[in-house]
Amino acid sequence: MKGTIHQLPRAKKTQQLCYRLRIKEAMNKKVLTLTSGHTMTDVRRVLRDHRISGVPIVESGRLLGIVSIEDLINCLRSGAMEKAVKDVMTTEVVTLFADEPLVQAIDKFGKHGFGRFPVLDRATGKVVGIMTKKDIIHCLLKSLQSLYHAKEGRRKPPLETSRLVTDFPSDGTALTLKYTVKGGDFRKAGEKSDQLKESLLKLGYSDDEIRRLIIAVLEAEMNLVIYTAQGEIRVQIEPRRISVKVTDDGPGIPDIELAMRPGYSTAPDFVRELGFGAGMGLPNIKSSTDEMKIESFPGMGTNLEFSVVLR
Amino acid sequence: MTLGEVVKALDLKVLVGQDLLGTTVAGGYASDVLSDVLTHSGKGYVWITVQIHPNVSAVATAKDLAAIIITNGRSPEAETLRKAEQKKIPILASPWSTYKVAGKLYELGIE
Secondary structure, eight states: OTTOOOOOOHHHHHHHHHHHSBHHHHSBSOOOOBOTTOBHHHHHHHHHHHTOSEEEEEETTEEEEEEEHHHHHHHHHTTOTTSBHHHHSBSSOOOEETTSBHHHHHHHHHHHOOSEEEEEOTTTOOEEEEEEHHHHHHHHHHHHHHHHHHHHHHOOOOOTHHHHHHHSOSSOOOEEEEEEEETTOGGGTTHHHHHHHHHHHHTTOOHHHHHHHHHHHHHHHHHHHHHOSEEEEEEEEETTEEEEEEEEOSSOOSOHHHHTSTTOOOOOHHHHHTTOOSSOHHHHHHHHSSEEEEEEETTTEEEEEEEEEOO | OBHHHHHHHHTOEEEEOGGGTTOBOOEEEEOSOHHHHHHHOOTTEEEEESOOSTHHHHHHHHHTOSEEEEOTTOOOOHHHHHHHHHHTOOEEEOSSOHHHHHHHHHHTTOO
């Protein structure tokens, strides 16, 4: 068994859930109750209208007793339907606490054979819910279903890039994605990095693996939008390394050293008001990547290259 | 602490993501400068800002933030809401200032 990850069978998962889930997660919070002054005719109406087989008797939140369908049948037979609930109810009620594990409820159903247990808040002693077998089954099914969905969601397709390598023999195969970014279109800034993120997730990379890269691409995309008429982002994807080339024929950066200094910016005010152009883009790209190179000639545009090694 | 509990404690209006309030909040960050948020926020953080344009959801997606809280009673642009909806980024709104929202969150133990 050492060093292997093995999957628990469904039944064992259910058992685990019974210990992990709390009564309050499974109980029905809408408790129908009556007070001690009600008659058995009232009980009959409540049980019939709501198709339930028992009702707790509660006054100002405190549990006084419980009346079951059996008590009702007895009263029907002896013609005692006008009897007050307090003269019929069982006062020694088996209850559950809201903070107990679900397994406690299952135990009590097994032990006592009752159809329902009122659930009390441990601190206040007040009735906060009611538990039937149906509630337990519902809760377990729902939890199993969401466990199942969570697992499905996490399962990523295998990295197809490795298949590319075997299909096209070479010393190295990479997938290139190209994005064109229009300048000045602030509302769309971020769209391409979003698309890239989606694609990388589809390829099987995890959010955590690619976060640094996406931040750098988003910064580069915002730079293209702020400063150029149009630019291009080329992303080259190798299994463990992603390299990005960003090119434009915009105004160029006269002093790269200055542009790399955090806080230095030539962005106009309206751009800054939108939260862009704070002079942090290039420094941010540098700190988010493993390698970065930039060359620029005023009037001829800028070439920016960076890459991220995936660990 | 979950987003739902934050919403309740600060009486936030949920503009997007009513079904995403189960997310656990890992931390918080307040800033209106996008690059700053990209650098200093983290996965699962709530981001407090007055920015209402559609790019906020791009920033939130890039950093896998838990939610955006828009302050000073500002209403996000329709496009912002549409994008957030699509990217499953909850957008919450408060009439309070960024300062006050951040203070309240800190008080709740979100750092």
